[in-house]
Amino acid sequence: MSTSKAPKAAYHHGDLRAALVRAAIELLEESGETELSLRAVARRAGVSPAEPYRHYADREALVSAVAAVGYRELAERLASAHPSPSTPEELASVAVAYVLFALQRPTLFRIMFGEPCDRDSDERVAATAAVALYVRGIVERTFPQADDDALSNAIWALVHGLAFLHLDGKLEASRPSVVADRVTAAVQALLTATRAQPAPAAPGQA
Amino acid sequence: MSTSKAPKAAYHHGDLRAALVRAAIELLEESGETELSLRAVARRAGVSPAEPYRHYADREALVSAVAAVGYRELAERLASAHPSPSTPEELASVAVAYVLFALQRPTLFRIMFGEPCDRDSDERVAATAAVALYVRGIVERTFPQADDDALSNAIWALVHGLAFLHLDGKLEASRPSVVADRVTAAVQALLTATRAQPAPAAPGQA
DNA sequence: TGTACATCAGTGAACGCGCGTTCACTGATGTAC
DNA sequence: TGTACATCAGTGAACGCGCGTTCACTGATGTAC
Numbered sequence: 001m002s003t004s005k006a007p008k009a010a011y012h013h014g015d016l017r018a019a020l021v022r023a024a025i026e027l028l029e030e031s032g033e034t035e036l037s038l039r040a041v042a043r044r045a046g047v048s049p050a051e052p053y054r055h056y057a058d059r060e061a062l063v064s065a066v067a068a069v070g071y072r073e074l075a076e077r078l079a080s081a082h083p084s085p086s087t088p089e090e091l092a093s094v095a096v097a098y099v100l101f102a103l104q105r106p107t108l109f110r111i112m113f114g115e116p117c118d119r120d121s122d123e124r125v126a127a128t129a130a131v132a133l134y135v136r137g138i139v140e141r142t143f144p145q146a147d148d149d150a151l152s153n154a155i156w157a158l159v160h161g162l163a164f165l166h167l168d169g170k171l172e173a174s175r176p177s178v179v180a181d182r183v184t185a186a187v188q189a190l191l192t193a194t195r196a197q198p199a200p201a202a203p204g205q206a
Numbered sequence: 207m208s209t210s211k212a213p214k215a216a217y218h219h220g221d222l223r224a225a226l227v228r229a230a231i232e233l234l235e236e237s238g239e240t241e242l243s244l245r246a247v248a249r250r251a252g253v254s255p256a257e258p259y260r261h262y263a264d265r266e267a268l269v270s271a272v273a274a275v276g277y278r279e280l281a282e283r284l285a286s287a288h289p290s291p292s293t294p295e296e297l298a299s300v301a302v303a304y305v306l307f308a309l310q311r312p313t314l315f316r317i318m319f320g321e322p323c324d325r326d327s328d329e330r331v332a333a334t335a336a337v338a339l340y341v342r343g344i345v346e347r348t349f350p351q352a353d354d355d356a357l358s359n360a361i362w363a364l365v366h367g368l369a370f371l372h373l374d375g376k377l378e379a380s381r382p383s384v385v386a387d388r389v390t391a392a393v394q395a396l397l398t399a400t401r402a403q404p405a406p407a408a409p410g411q412a
Numbered sequence: 413t414g415t416a417c418a419t420c421a422g423t424g425a426a427c428g429c430g431c432g433t434t435c436a437c438t439g440a441t442g443t444a445c
Numbered sequence: 446t447g448t449a450c451a452t453c454a455g456t457g458a459a460c461g462c463g464c465g466t467t468c469a470c471t472g473a474t475g476t477a478c
Contacts, residue, residue, distance in 0.1 A: 038432065048457060049432085049433085049457085059431095110320075114374070131376075132376070150394070150395035153391075153392045154364060156371065158360060158363050159363075161362070161363030161369075162363040164320075170319075170338070171359065182356075182359060185353070189357045190397075246464095256425095
């Protein structure tokens with residue numbers, strides 16, 4: 001029987017490993033700090049400062065686990081914006097979801113993307129690759145005859161850049177609907193033109 | 207007589223205020239850490255831990271001064287890539303300069319852009335506005351009949367996103383020439399199409 | 413030119429703090445017979 | 446069903462550390478006369 005959803009007071013705790021990640025995320029979102037103190041997390045989870053070491057090798061391991069949760073939730077948000085976008089309009093709706101996710105969970109997003117970050121964490125490397133593949137899929141569906149590499153990079157960068165510029169206050173971000181409109185407009189400004197000429201006259205395309 | 211360039215050993219120090227900023231930047235670039243410890247900076251500058259407080263109100267003030275230097279240097283780099291870009295090709299060369307700056311001075315770039323950052327620092331707010339204006343100028347020159355707002359945001363976001371994706375290892379960044387090519391390709395992938403139809407058939411354009 | 417004084421850049425010791433991590437431990441749960 | 450034991454989640458005290466900041470101070474420089 002899986003214990004995925006019953007942290008009861010029974011047993012010692014049930015699933016403290018997951019509870020620690022949850023506590024960490026709550027702390028991040030309350031404090032607005034990107035720094036995550038293991039002691040603070042333990043305190044929040046109602047547990048002694050030594051306890052986390054039973055579940056995570058060190059601070060960095062907990063941070064990676066937090067980031068992994070973030071990647072999963074981001075993927076869900078994108079998928080629920082549109083399961084399989086294949087037009088510039090659908091792509092724009094996914095872009096909006098990406099940026100709003102960043103704004104609603106700013107510290108989580110920063111931990112996922114805004115840190116030198118442990119190149120050794122397989123979890124994180126895999127999650128990153130998954131996002132890249134997802135974007136690439138959209139681009140291939142939406143612009144079948146484009147230069148996939150260049151265009152995938154460009155699209156991801158565009159959306160990612162919009163997220164960070166809003167997050168860092170370089171673009172005003174107090175009202176989500178304004179942000180959504182701005183993101184949509186930016187994406188359309190670039191993509192409408194791209195779509196307008198279906199075959200960009202490049203040689204050697206199928 | 208201005209003392210802008212003579213930190214001699216004469217007098218007490220000459221220009222410790224600037225020396226502290228310099229020490230801070232050196233430390234950042236050596237350690238790869240975004241965290242800046244006032245004590246470490248003082249140590250590096252060969253001065254007691256209390257001394258910085260004679261020049262900066264607190265740690266945050268020093269960090270803002272560091273960011274200000276970063277903005278100035280970024281502006282110089284962009285200007286020297288092209289003083290007044292007005293074609294997609296010229297724009298791409300500026301984009302490359304932006305991304306390479308981020309990669310060459312990663313921690314400085316993160317401090318400039320990748321932190322919640324003090325909304326109250328006039329210096330920083332002004333610097334940000336200057337970058338935005340600069341981008342807007344390029345866009346107006348390059349695409350005279352476009353929707354300036356949307357396109358300016360899109361271009362800045364595209365370039366900024368490319369910088370961060372490389373910086374955070376989401377795009378491979380070990381060889382500058384590869385990065386330069388990738389940035390150029392990404393920019394061209396989006397912009398060539400935009401330029402290809404000079405008047406995008408929107409109503410009400412001069 | 414020489415003396416008396418004000419200024420102020422820089423000192424160094426001290427404060428209290430929260431941190432990451434280790435350690436020997438306790439006590440509830442599960443297991444074997 | 447009852448007892449003896451192994452397991453292991455969680456404890457709590459302690460370690461050494463570097464931090465930001467404050468304080469009363471020193472001593473070199475510049476200034477007035």
